[in-house]
Amino acid sequence: MPDAHGFEYTVxxxxVHITHHGRSAxxxxxxxxxxxxxxVEREDPQELMARLTGNYKRGNERTARNHPRNQRRRGI
Incomplete structure (x- = not known):
């Protein structure tokens, strides 16, 4: 997973309100x-917040889409 950053939370x-780069997430x-x-006390807070907000799938989507196993899903 790429480095998650830019998340903040307030209680x-x-x-618990989680924001990402100042915008409510x-x-x-x-x-x-x-x-x-x-x-949040025992885990990496940035990674935890990224997973909770769904903002963690970055970088490998194109690679996965072009993988031979996924070609039939694209109708090729």
Whole structure:
């Protein structure tokens, strides 16, 4: 996975607001917010936030699309 960066989070009561380069990415509530706060202490926070926001698939999409195994999916 490429380096994730630019993520920040703030805790507002029982909610966690995650932003990416200053723009709102996701708001976690309830159990997901509590789990995030617990995991952020022991894991890489940037990678964790990238995975939670879905912003982690970068760089290999074109390579995978051109792989022979995936040619039939493109209708070739």
């Amino acid at each position: 507002h009561g029982s909610q 996701v708001v976690l509530r309830g159990n997901r917010a509590a789990e995030f706060v617990a995991r």
